[in-house]
Amino acid sequence: MKTALSSILAGLLVAGLCGCGGVDPVIRKLSRDAVIVAYGDSLTSGEGVSTSESYPSVLAAITGYKVVNAGVSGEISSDGLKRLPGTLQTLAPNLVILCHGGNDILQKRSELELARNLKAMVDVIRNNGTDVIMLGVPRPGLRLKAPALYRDIARQCRIPCNTEVIPEILSKASLKSDYVHPNARGYRQLAGAVAKLIGESQ
DSSP states (O other): OHHHHHHHHHHHHHTTTTOOOOSSSOOOOOOTTOEEEEEESHHHHTTTSOGGGSHHHHHHHHHOSEEEEEEOTTOOHHHHHHHHHHHHHHHOOSEEEEEOOHHHHHTTOOHHHHHHHHHHHHHHHHHTTOEEEEEOOOBSSSSOBOOHHHHHHHHHHTOOEESSHHHHHHTOGGGEEETTEEOHHHHHHHHHHHHHHHHHHO
16 A cells, blocks of 8 residues: 555656746745744644744744744644635745644545645645745654655655654653644754754755
8 A cells, every 4th residue: 555655646746746846945045024934733833832832933033033823723734725825815925834734644544635735735835936845744653754755745846844853853752742742842842943944945
């Protein structure tokens, strides 16, 4: 089953359905008045901590950029895809941090469908003239690791991506509030990794 999924996903990516181009995974230089939208589910909204301790709030404090928290707890990727165009129109961001798919994975939904939805989100963001970076979310298990689809999409679409930080945080009891959400210290570590990714990608 995994082999079949990998083959299908590889075919979709080779076909270029993500509609992305470019040579290197970079984003445009952000001005000091840039708007960043953190887009995703409960990992973005900050489940388990106060609003000020969520990773978008900490990211804003670290970087000095305006960071809007557009996370919706419990959302699956198909609903995130539907919500995205309105969010982009309303907020007009310069950069979107895309961290989605955790609920699809927890609910054992099709990873092929998740890949399609994530690629479509990247398309929508790029077609809006907005840069995007991606964070990978792990499958549950003894050794947490994000599905290869995150890295595959990022590589084919030439977008900056970190698939290591969330699995690393959720692998340590001292950094999480429950088995799928960080605590305040974990969200701070996530914000730091995102700030580093933004800085290295400009």
